[in-house]
Every structure is written in C-alpha cells, then in structure tokens.
Amino acid sequence: MKLNLTKPIVFFDLETTGINIATDKIVEISILKVFPNGNKESKTWLVNPEIEIPKEASDIHGITNEQVVTEPTFKELAPQVSTLIAGCDLAGFNSNRFDIPLLAEELMRAGIDFDMKDRKAIDVQVIFHKKEQRTLSAGYQFYCGKELEGAHGAEADTNATYEILLAQLDKYEDIGDTVTALSDFSTHGKRADFAGFILFNDTDQEIFSFGKYKGRTVEEVLKENPGYNAWIQNADFPLYTKKVLQEIKERMSAPKDTMTDVEKLSALQQKFNLR
Numbered sequence: 001m002k003l004n005l006t007k008p009i010v011f012f013d014l015e016t017t018g019i020n021i022a023t024d025k026i027v028e029i030s031i032l033k034v035f036p037n038g039n040k041e042s043k044t045w046l047v048n049p050e051i052e053i054p055k056e057a058s059d060i061h062g063i064t065n066e067q068v069v070t071e072p073t074f075k076e077l078a079p080q081v082s083t084l085i086a087g088c089d090l091a092g093f094n095s096n097r098f099d100i101p102l103l104a105e106e107l108m109r110a111g112i113d114f115d116m117k118d119r120k121a122i123d124v125q126v127i128f129h130k131k132e133q134r135t136l137s138a139g140y141q142f143y144c145g146k147e148l149e150g151a152h153g154a155e156a157d158t159n160a161t162y163e164i165l166l167a168q169l170d171k172y173e174d175i176g177d178t179v180t181a182l183s184d185f186s187t188h189g190k191r192a193d194f195a196g197f198i199l200f201n202d203t204d205q206e207i208f209s210f211g212k213y214k215g216r217t218v219e220e221v222l223k224e225n226p227g228y229n230a231w232i233q234n235a236d237f238p239l240y241t242k243k244v245l246q247e248i249k250e251r252m253s254a255p256k257d258t259m260t261d262v263e264k265l266s267a268l269q270q271k272f273n274l275r
Contacts, residue, residue: 001169004177005036009089009122011165013157014099015061017053021101021195022238025049026074027063029103030154031084032162043084044155046071061152078110089179091122093136093161096187101194101238108239115243116194120183124165127186131172136160143167193241206248218248 003009011032018024030044046063048071058064074081081103092099100121107114128139140148140160144167150156169177175185192198192206198218199209206218213221213228222229229249233242 001166001177002038003034003166003169005034005179007087007089007179008033008035009091009179010034010085011091011158011162012085012095012099012103013092013154013161014102015063015152015154016102017049017051017057019098021098021105022236024102025051026102026106027053027057027068028061028154029074029077029081030158031081032158033084033088034162041084042155042158043080044158045077047077048073061154074106075110078107078112082107082112082114087118089120089122089183090116091124091161091165093128093157093164094123094125096121096123096126096194097196101240104194104240105238108243114240120179121187122165122179122182123186124161124168125186127168127172127175127182128164130185131168136164139164143171193238193244195238195241197237197241198244206244218245219252222249222252 011034013030014026015028016024016026026047027049028044028046031042033041035041046068048068050073053063053065053068090100100116104114125136132139132142136157137148137151140146140163143164144160148156148160165182168175176182189196190200190204192200197208197210198206201207201217208214208216208218208221213225229245232245
C-alpha cells in the first residue's frame with residue numbers, strides 16, 4: 001500500500017551524546033523527505049556537539065569525538081535543517097518521545113522557533129509496539145525480511161524506518177494510510193509539550209504531569225502560585241516546555257472579550273446608524 005500524502009513528510013533519526021532532552025546534543029542527523037508524488041530527498045550530517053561524546057554513547061552509535069571535531073555545529077546546520085523540514089509532517093522511530101523533542105531543543109538553542117501546530121507526527125515504533133512488540137532491527141527483519149546493516153547509524157535507521165512504515169501499511173488495514181490516521185494511531189496520549197511535562201485532560205485543559213501539582217490545570221496552578229512559572233523557566237526543563245508554559249501564562253494575561261454576540265451586533269448597528 002502506498003503512503004497517502006497531502007504534503008511532504010520528513011523521516012529522520014538522530015544520534016546523540018545521550019538521552020537527556022534538555023542537555024544532550026546531536027552528533028548525527030539524517031533526513032529523508034518524501035513528497036506526495038513519491039519523489040525523495042535525503043541529507044545526512046555529522047555534527048560537532050561542542051561537548052564530549054561519552055564512551056557509552058559512542059559504543060552504541062560508533063561516532064567518536066575525533067570524528068566530529070571538524071564537523072559543523074548544529075547551530076551552523078540549523079538553517080538548512082529548518083528549511084528542509086519546513087511545512088512537513090514528521091516521522092521516526094521513537095520520535096514522539098525523543099527525536100522530535102531533541103530536534104526542537106536544538107533548533108531553539110540555535111535561535112530558530114519550532115512548533116507542531118501545523119504538523120502531524122507519526123511514530124513508527126508505537127505502531128510496531130502496538131502490533132508486534134519488537135525493536136527496530138527485529139522490526140526490519142519482521143516487516144521487510146532484511147537484516148539491518150549499520151544499525152544505530154542515523155542514515156540506516158532513517159531508511160529502515162521509512163521501509164517499515166510502508167510494510168506496515170501493507171500488513172495492517174486498520175491503521176489507515178493518511179498522515180492524520182497514522183499520527184493518531186501512533187500517539188500514546190495528548191501532550192502540550194514534547195517531553196510530557198504538560199498534558200491535556202479530558203476537557204482539553206493543560207495539566208501538569210509531575211511534581212506537587214500533578215494532575216492540576218496549569219491555569220489554576222499559575223493563579224495560585226505565580227512564581228511556579230518563574231521556577232520552571234529557570235530550572236533544567238526543555239526549552240519547548242518552557243515555551244508552552246510561557247504561552248499559557250501570556251494567554252491568561254491577554255484581555256478577554258466579554259461581549260456577547262447580541263451585544264456585538266447591537267454595537268455594530270449603533271455604529272452604522274450613527275453614520
């Protein structure tokens with residue numbers, strides 16, 4: 001089955017210095033851009049993270065400090081990455097929980113704003129785990145009948161993820177073939193931020209998912225304890241989480257239009273009659 005696209009979708013994978021979204025950095029990024037007509041565009045970069053790559057991370061992806069010392073920093077690459085993914089939906093393997101949040105952090109560190117307001121996200125791992133409960137290499141063997149050579153290399157993982165999704169479309173008729181359907185199926189829960197510190201409740205109100213205010217609405221907490229926002233803004237939280245919280249605070253401070261529709265109509269009529 002063909003992936004039903006209405007706009008380009010970007011499959012991507014990151015290799016990093018670690019798994020802390022707020023502090024770790026990208027050391028390799030690979031992007032596969034798939035267009036609605038089936039055309040593809042791909043880019044892969046090694047990245048100088050400007051911090052030391054721990055041996056534990058190098059043992060997994062094989063990228064060492066010596067390999068990246070002369071490579072561009074992510075700040076230097078950010079404009080190209082931002083342009084390449086502009087107007088695109090996003091997809092990856094464990095991307096909802098890790099790759100998208102960390103990419104957002106790196107772009108924002110580089111001074112480029114990022115949000116998901118006009119994007120959908122497909123997490124191929126979630127589809128895989130809901131259906132089969134395996135790893136990427138096992139998934140590649142299961143769905144595509146191939147051994148994943150170069151596993152934990154960003155380019156190999158990116159292309160394997162795209163192939164797995166196409167195979168999943170053939171295997172599972174109930175997951176749909178549109179980005180919207182696949183995004184809905186591959187989403188665990190509704191989050192206001194990528195890291196899951198701020199969620200939506202059943203009435204689409206933002207709530208905290210951690211700490212002493214867990215389960216309470218953000219607006220309620222900020223009214224009760226205005227300093228809580230300042231504490232989060234100065235603490236070691238992801239930049240995107242801070243951005244979402246600040247937007248909620250600004251929304252709360254914005255003037256509210258209290259006029260009813262009848263009152264607005266009456267005002268318009270009075271204005272018209274005065275002319």
